[in-house]
Amino acid sequence: MTIETDRGIDRADIAELREAVRGDVHRPSDPGYATIPFNVVVSRRPWAVIDVIDADDVAAVVAFAAANAMTVAVHATGHGATELDGNTLLVRTGRLDRLHVDSVTRSATVGAGLRWQAVIDAATPLGLAPVCGSAPGVGVIGMLTGGGIGPMVRALGSAADYVREFTVVTGDGRVRRAAPDENAELFWGLRGGKATLGVVVDTVIDLLPLTGFYGGALYFDGDDAAAVLHAWQAWTRTLPDDADTSVALLRLPDLPGVPPMLAGRFTVAVRFASLADPAAAATVLAPMRTAAPPILDAVAPMPYAAIGGIHADPTDPMPVFEDSVLLREVTPETIAALVDKAGPTSGSPLLLVELRLLGGAFAREGATRSALCHRGAAANVQIVGVLAPPIADVVPDATRAVLAALAPFSDGARLPNFTASSDPETIGRCYDDDTRVWLAALARQHDPAGVLAVGQTVR
Ligand SMILES: Cc1cc2nc3c(=O)[nH]c(=O)nc-3n(C[C@H](O)[C@H](O)[C@H](O)COP(=O)(O)OP(=O)(O)OC[C@H]3O[C@@H](n4cnc5c(N)ncnc54)[C@H](O)[C@@H]3O)c2cc1C
Incomplete structure (x- = not known):
């Protein structure tokens, strides 16, 4: 019996796609198909993965998708991966390495x-x-x-x-x-x-x-979280625009690669970066050095190439639950709410709860306007929990509890880079109304068939 169907994926001919592009094309049974997202719980089962080698390859994939009623998503490193189903072609950009x-x-x-x-x-x-x-x-x-x-x-x-x-x-x-x-x-x-x-x-x-900066991180014992966070909030009100900071509540695992004094315990990291001369920058940072006894002081003059050391983000894929929100204001009450839900007596299982201070040049539109919104936000909150036993079951609720406690200080807005989601309502919170409407209108104009309408896109 033959079942007639209109679905593009049932009509699509892989030989035709292979003929149209010069890069390699992988179907699920091919060894080159596997594409690991940084958050390994994100499920991705594209119809095919294409290692494009130039713009013409990308154009050919888009044309093939349009002809077969499929969509096209992009993968570079997988740090912001969203779920994909079998109606999607995944363009892998690794060979675009000019x-x-x-x-x-x-x-x-x-x-x-x-x-x-x-x-x-x-x-x-x-x-x-x-x-x-x-x-x-x-x-x-x-x-x-x-x-x-x-x-x-x-x-x-x-x-x-x-x-x-x-x-x-x-x-x-x-x-x-x-x-x-x-x-x-x-x-x-x-x-x-x-x-x-x-x-x-x-x-x-x-x-x-720029050749260097004065920066790095001060690490404190988690028991000092309330003192450090309240001192940080007061200190940020005095910061000059050329100084940056974030504060992170960290529960790092006791694993190889994690510095011993931070592994398997609750700590607080105050990150700092300044483009002022080192003596002036050290004077700016001084109040935080005495907020509590640091267990590690890793702030010093650094070459620009060491910029990754400020946050020391994880480099290997993990199974995580994550969420974020922008704060309208960071007040002593904001800090109290944070300490209550993620501090030393909260029982929080979360790997990271981070507040990045915004303002300064971020608050000013660049030389040419962009679709980046919410420049008036005071701080970005990023929360990450590891979805592994024994905490996997409690991480989502713990994340939601922190966000609920911070809700009085937020309008619910978000930044696109901390919103790896396919949910239109969630994506919509990254934009003001005008920007969302204009992005959708431009998408209809340049992509009438909706080929790119998949994953974290505005429609
Ligand atoms: C550990 C970590 C640290 C981070 N730190 C920061 C930070 O400091 N500041 C910040 O702003 N963000 C940060 N992010 C978020 C990061 O910028 C986003 O997740 C970003 O989308 C990752 O892009 P990618 O290409 O690496 O990932 P991918 O998962 O490969 O791509 C994610 C998305 O980016 C878009 N994209 C990628 N390539 C293209 C392309 N060629 N054309 C069009 N769209 C494309 C697509 O929407 C794609 O779905 C961090 C994320 C992680 C996991």
């Missing part, structure tokens, strides 16, 4: 498959630096399209404000340049709209003449 650093124009041309570490490695020997995030292992394009915030977000602003141009394949299969002087509306929407408006092939970004 990197050119130009010290005369102080810029870098960066292929979509590259991580920040590659740009840091190429630029810093020339005395130049990209405006990157806390984890150099994160993908450049994924971070920029989410309007990235790094450990110097107050001093330098969003990483997306340093983009000069993108080469992008839009949902209608066309390869376009998006820059302030060409396809300006795409240039606006690609910085904040994630993959809503296209698959980026490469970008040109500014490099700054």
Whole structure:
């Protein structure tokens, strides 16, 4: 018996796709198909995985998807992966690895498959630096399209404000340049709209003449959390715009690679980065050094290449439950709520509860407007819990309890880079109403068949 069906995946011909692209195409039974997300609980079963080698390959995948009523998602490093079903083609960008650093124009041309570490490695020997995030292992394009915030977000602003141009394949299969002087509306929407408006092939970004900073982290015993957090809140009110900080409640496992004085116990990390001269920066930090006795003081003059050491984010994939929210204000009451739900007597199982201070240059729109919203927020809260026994069952409720306690200090807004979700309501909270409507309108214009309408995109 033959069952007639209209579903694209039942009609699609893998031979046709292999014929259309020069990169490798993998079906689920092929050894190259496996694509590990950083959060390993995210389930992804695309119809095929394509290791594209250039813009034409991306365009061919988009055309194939349109012809077969399928969707197209992107994978660079998997740090922001969302669930994908069998109606999706997954474009893997690892082979788009072009990197050119130009010290005369102080810029870098960066292929979509590259991580920040590659740009840091190429630029810093020339005395130049990209405006990157806390984890150099994160993908450049994924971070920029989410309007990235790094450990110097107050001093330098969003990483997306340093983009000069993108080469992008839009949902209608066309390869376009998006820059302030060409396809300006795409240039606006690609910085904040994630993959809503296209698959980026490469970008040109500014490099700054920065060789170092004064920064790192002070670690305190978790029993001192209330004293440290209240001191941090009061101190942040006095911080100059060229100083950045975040505070993290950490319950790091007793595993190889975790520093012994932090492993298997509850600690508090006060991260700091300043572009002022070291003596002036140390004076700014001084009140936090005496907030409680530090168990580790790892703040010092650092080369820019050590920027990943400020947060010391995990580098290996893990099973996690995570959530985030922006705070409108950080008051003593905010801190009391946080200590109550995640402090030393809370019984919290959470790996990380982090407050990143915003403001400064982040609050000011870049030279060319972007779709990054909520620039007036005071801080970003990021929560991560490990979904492994014996705590897996309690992590989601513990996360929700922290968010509920912080709700009086938030409007529920979020940043795209801390919103790896396919839920339209959740994604919508990343944008103000105007931005959401404009992104959706641009998506309809450039992607009438909805080829890119999958994962974390606006429709
Ligand atoms: C440990 C860790 C630390 C982090 N630190 C920061 C930080 O300091 N600041 C910050 O802003 N964010 C941070 N993030 C969030 C990170 O920026 C986002 O998760 C980002 O989406 C990751 O991009 P990726 O390419 O590495 O991941 P992927 O999972 O490969 O991609 C995630 C999404 O990015 C988009 N994307 C990727 N490539 C392309 C492309 N070529 N064209 C169009 N869209 C594309 C797509 O929407 C894709 O679904 C962190 C995440 C982790 C896990």
